[in-house]
Amino acid sequence: xxxxxxxxxxxxxxxxxxxxxxxxxxxxxxxxxxxxxxxxxxxxxxxxxxxxxxxxxxxxxxxxxxxxxxxxxxxxxxxxxxxxxxxxxxxxxxxxxxxxxxxxxxxxxxxxxxxxxxxxxxxxxxxxxxxxxxxxxxxxxxxxxxxxxxxxxxxxxxxxxxxxxxxxxxxxxxxxxxxxxxxxxxxxxxxxxxxxxxxxxxxxxxxxxxxxxxxxxxxxxxxxxxxxxxxxxxxxxxxxxxxxxxxxxxxxxxxxxxxxxxxxxxxxxxxxxxxxxxxxxxxxxxxxxxxxxxxxxxxxxxxxxxxxxxxxxxxxxxxxxxxxxxxxxxxxxxxxxxxxxxxxxxxxxxxxxxxxxxxxxxxxxxxxxxxxxxxxxxxxxxxxxxxxxxxxxxxxxxxxxxxxxxxxxxxxxxxxxxxxxxxxxxxxxxxxxxxxxxxxxxxxxxxxxxxxxxxxxxxxxxxxxxxxxxxxxxxxxxxxxxxxxxxxxxxxxxxxxxxxxxxxxxxxxxxxxxxxxxxxxxxxxxxxxxxxxxxxxxxxxxxxxxxxxxxxxxxxxxxxxxxxxxxxxxxxxxxxxxxxxxxxxxxxxxxxxxxxxxxxxxxxxxxxxxxxxxxxxxxxxxxxxxxxxxxxxxxxxxxxxxxxxxxxxxxxxxxxxxxxxxxxxxxxxxxxxxxxxxxxxxxxxxxxxxxxxxxxxxxxxxxxxxxxxxxxxxxxxxxxxxxxxxxxxxxxxxxxxxxxx
Numbered sequence: 001x002x003x004x005x006x007x008x009x010x011x012x013x014x015x016x017x018x019x020x021x022x023x024x025x026x027x028x029x030x031x032x033x034x035x036x037x038x039x040x041x042x043x044x045x046x047x048x049x050x051x052x053x054x055x056x057x058x059x060x061x062x063x064x065x066x067x068x069x070x071x072x073x074x075x076x077x078x079x080x081x082x083x084x085x086x087x088x089x090x091x092x093x094x095x096x097x098x099x100x101x102x103x104x105x106x107x108x109x110x111x112x113x114x115x116x117x118x119x120x121x122x123x124x125x126x127x128x129x130x131x132x133x134x135x136x137x138x139x140x141x142x143x144x145x146x147x148x149x150x151x152x153x154x155x156x157x158x159x160x161x162x163x164x165x166x167x168x169x170x171x172x173x174x175x176x177x178x179x180x181x182x183x184x185x186x187x188x189x190x191x192x193x194x195x196x197x198x199x200x201x202x203x204x205x206x207x208x209x210x211x212x213x214x215x216x217x218x219x220x221x222x223x224x225x226x227x228x229x230x231x232x233x234x235x236x237x238x239x240x241x242x243x244x245x246x247x248x249x250x251x252x253x254x255x256x257x258x259x260x261x262x263x264x265x266x267x268x269x270x271x272x273x274x275x276x277x278x279x280x281x282x283x284x285x286x287x288x289x290x291x292x293x294x295x296x297x298x299x300x301x302x303x304x305x306x307x308x309x310x311x312x313x314x315x316x317x318x319x320x321x322x323x324x325x326x327x328x329x330x331x332x333x334x335x336x337x338x339x340x341x342x343x344x345x346x347x348x349x350x351x352x353x354x355x356x357x358x359x360x361x362x363x364x365x366x367x368x369x370x371x372x373x374x375x376x377x378x379x380x381x382x383x384x385x386x387x388x389x390x391x392x393x394x395x396x397x398x399x400x401x402x403x404x405x406x407x408x409x410x411x412x413x414x415x416x417x418x419x420x421x422x423x424x425x426x427x428x429x430x431x432x433x434x435x436x437x438x439x440x441x442x443x444x445x446x447x448x449x450x451x452x453x454x455x456x457x458x459x460x461x462x463x464x465x466x467x468x469x470x471x472x473x474x475x476x477x478x479x480x481x482x483x484x485x486x487x488x489x490x491x492x493x494x495x496x497x498x499x500x501x502x503x504x505x506x507x508x509x510x511x512x513x514x515x516x517x518x519x520x521x522x523x524x525x526x527x528x529x530x531x532x533x534x535x536x537x538x539x540x541x542x543x544x545x546x547x548x549x550x551x552x553x554x555x556x557x558x559x560x561x562x563x564x565x566x567x568x569x570x571x572x573x574x575x576x577x578x579x580x581x582x583x584x585x586x587x588x589x590x591x592x593x594x595x596x597x598x599x600x601x602x603x604x605x606x607x608x609x610x611x612x613x614x615x616x617x618x619x620x621x622x623x624x625x626x627x628x629x630x631x632x633x634x635x636x637x638x639x640x641x642x643x644x645x646x647x648x649x650x651x652x653x654x655x656x657x658x659x660x661x662x663x664x665x666x667x668x669x670x671x672x673x674x675x676x677x678x679x680x681x682x683x684x685x686x687x688x689x690x691x692x693x694x695x696x697x698x699x700x701x702x703x704x705x706x707x708x709x710x711x712x713x714x715x716x717x718x719x720x721x722x723x724x725x726x727x728x729x730x731x732x733x734x735x736x737x738x739x740x741x
Contacts (some may be wrong), residue, residue, distance in 0.1 A: 067107060085097065181217060324362040359375055383397075
């Protein structure tokens, strides 16, 4: 480089930065010159930190960019910037403060600073009243902690930072406390800090006096805070997937159509859909409720805070919902919570369906029925009444059903029989809700229902399950996996089929001979046994009470014979149960059951329940089977679904005019029922030659190869056609006779 250009380098920092990165040793003197210049300007800046210092800002950015080339020279540079920020961050110029933070982030990315010191400083800077700075620091803290724990968990740094965040939550600055809570939630969401300590630090946020911190912690445990980044990523991914699918479809249309290529394209599209489903984000933090150290203490403290809370209704509703989840999932005893809920169970109450869902969520088998029965009475009196609309009545019945599904002993026979009477109401919504309640108690305790509502006695779908009511707090101890005998039956049937196949293949000729012999023997027996009763049967029946003098046999209709048959059936079923129990114990003790085995058990139990259920052999069996199977296949959720309470069947009656209007509205924009035309990929593209020929005049294409090669009518065919048309005009037939009219 010439001396003239070299003299301009101190003023052109961008060019000097580029040259230093290429050859650091050649430009060492220029860097030292800038370093001394920065130190002198920094001393001037320390005298008045409130003023703007563009010279300091420019040289500081330059040193941060090329500092990794001269680590020995800038040894104390990061610490100097950190000291200035920690002392004067509240009074500094916002642009200079942001530049210093970005310079420190740049040096941290080049591993010139330890992460612990910098993160502690940035947590302190979260108190600054600069929204853009706080957002930058938030993004860096999350990214840096993620990078630190990328290969393996760095427990040393994590422990120090978690303790620091715990102190930040108690800080007087609401902004810093809120951002600290957001950082912990985001790190848990990204599966970086998903341990017990993080969850229990977030638990303390639920007691915070700062409303925003408390709401963030409550949303975390309720699982309602969906990340915005995931939504943006999913949108971009869906666009990419649509482009890939479009390319596959175009490739399939352009190339030669064969069955193999069609199957390949369908397989590729299905794999694309499956991959898209796998990439969907899963509910991130529901397992966090299981990591709470003291759920009973947490629920009691939160309920005490709720009773004296002056927050708006939405925040109170979140607290009620979280307490209900804690009580239901951990099976806690919080008896004061149910009378508190009763005050809100009114049809006019805002978000009443969520409150009904919480009352069902807070119910489990260990809660005394005396504590839940008043809640049922309140719902029945306030909702299930003819003064209310049908939708309100249906919601009340659905809520009662969900509560009783979790604690069936809370329902009294008198109240149940009153609610069941709504099964005959004209409203389909109320009728379906009442019938679902009947079906529930047919499985749990049919003795509470009237005899006409009990239906067919239910049998357990597999050995080890019990049908009927239990006493409060009763538990059944099993020595085997319920339904393990069904697996044993499956293996037996497979072995039998294999043996049969072998026997058929080996002894095929013998079977044919035996079949011929049996056919000849059966024909002889049929000839001998043409009478209505055989001689042996008559000899056995001689002297019996039911024989007449003429030799006719009287069929007995006495109840004694029916009772004897029932006793024999009971003995057979009891023996079958004992055999199945023995098989289940044997399978449980001799085999490790996999997930596939449990799925098979569940499917077999569903099929047995369908075959032996009340819907067997009736109309609509297929529909009932599918609904039963789909209901059983769903995993038993720890949460009560709000849709199960809001499940209102609402179908308005239509007259002819309204039905016709809906039909016409459905026809708008619909294609005609004809062969679908292949749509052009690009609407503005030119037409093909084949399409152009259709619109050309005939004289333009009459001499073309295509027109000349066509098979045309012969002269004789034209004569016949002309004759027929002329006869038709005169009203004559082909023979020349006139038509009879």
